[in-house]
Amino acid sequence: MASVARSGREHDNPAAAPGISISGVCHEYRPANGRPVLALDDISLEVKDREFVSILGPSGCGKSTLLYLMGGFMPLQQGEIIVAGKTVTGPGPDRGVVFQNFALFPWKSVRDNILYGLEKQGLPREERLEIAQHYIDMVHLSGFEDSYPSQLSGGMKQRVAIARTLAIKPDTLLMDEPFGALDAQTRSLMQEELIAIWNRSPTTVVFVTHDVREAVLLADRVAVMTARPGRLKEIVETKFADAPHDEIVKSPEFLDKVDYTWNLVRAEAVAADAEKAG
Ligand SMILES: Nc1ncnc2c1ncn2[C@@H]1O[C@H](COP(=O)(O)OP(=O)(O)O)[C@@H](O)[C@H]1O
Numbered sequence: 089m090a091s092v093a094r095s096g097r098e099h100d101n102p103a104a105a106p107g108i109s110i111s112g113v114c115h116e117y118r119p120a121n122g123r124p125v126l127a128l129d130d131i132s133l134e135v136k137d138r139e140f141v142s143i144l145g146p147s148g149c150g151k152s153t154l155l156y157l158m159g160g161f162m163p164l165q166q167g168e169i170i171v172a173g174k175t176v177t178g179p180g181p182d183r184g185v186v187f188q189n190f191a192l193f194p195w196k197s198v199r200d201n202i203l204y205g206l207e208k209q210g211l212p213r214e215e216r217l218e219i220a221q222h223y224i225d226m227v228h229l230s231g232f233e234d235s236y237p238s239q240l241s242g243g244m245k246q247r248v249a250i251a252r253t254l255a256i257k258p259d260t261l262l263m264d265e266p267f268g269a270l271d272a273q274t275r276s277l278m279q280e281e282l283i284a285i286w287n288r289s290p291t292t293v294v295f296v297t298h299d300v301r302e303a304v305l306l307a308d309r310v311a312v313m314t315a316r317p318g319r320l321k322e323i324v325e326t327k328f329a330d331a332p333h334d335e336i337v338k339s340p341e342f343l344d345k346v347d348y349t350w351n352l353v354r355a356e357a358v359a360a361d362a363e364k365a366g
């Protein structure tokens with residue numbers, strides 16, 4: 089299953105550097121009416137192959153903008169983004185994206201929403217159904233295969249969106265606050281599941297969140313952004329010994345990192361508030 093699902097790799101240049109390279113990226117929104125907004129100012133970041141990097145920063149600092157640019161959903165105004173050796177010029181199946189409010193097809197059932205992405209991969213129907221069911225089970229939606237998005241809670245819809253993206257086994261996973269709509273317990277289960285998937289199959293992950301604890305727990309490194317215009321403030325190493333999450337979160341190393349990272353983000357959140365007030 090893995091070899092077929094990864095067919096997109098055939099077009100890669102094997103000599104090219106894997107991972108993600110972002111250099112000198114700026115982005116200014118220029119609304120038709122209203123003043124321009126500089127969202128990103130000279131962002132450079134290297135993400136290694138198979139690395140799990142979190143992007144953390146206060147609301148409005150440009151996290152989603154950076155992820156959209158990596159996904160190729162907006163034209164790049166300045167700088168360059170290279171993913172797995174290929175310069176990003178538009179969206180592609182090599183990059184799986186889970187957006188904050190990722191719309192599902194409302195007229196398709198849970199199963200059909202997940203099957204949709206698999207249809208382009210040319211697998212036999214039996215195998216597609218098997219893969220879809222595997223991911224439905226994984227996100228704990230067994231029994232809801234034939235439900236429609238309108239019949240699901242926000243958290244369930246988000247889990248469908250996550251399953252749909254994971255099912256196509258993208259080489260690069262771009263996630264924008266994917267667990268934001270989930271209750272605390274489901275969120276914790278999904279965090280464990282994401283790490284388990286990541287341990288099983290080689291995926292470079294960029295995970296946007298404004299939750300310090302989540303960033304520190306999941307990522308190898310956390311890239312902290314400044315308040316708008318978003319710049320890279322600091323990169324914090326957050327790799328811990330291989331242990332269950334409930335053990336990691338009690339360790340002094342973890343608590344220290346959360347504390348340290350919190351202080352970085354808090355300064356920026358204060359700056360963002362001051363700007364809003366002024
Ligand atoms: N389409 C748009 N037009 C104008 N400004 C925008 C647009 N989208 C985002 N912005 C502004 O750009 C900044 C960065 O937005 P965003 O990337 O969504 O931040 P984050 O995801 O960190 O909350 C914000 O100040 C936001 O108001």
Ligand SMILES: [Mg+2]
Pocket residue numbers: 151152153188264
């Ligand atoms: Mg956002």
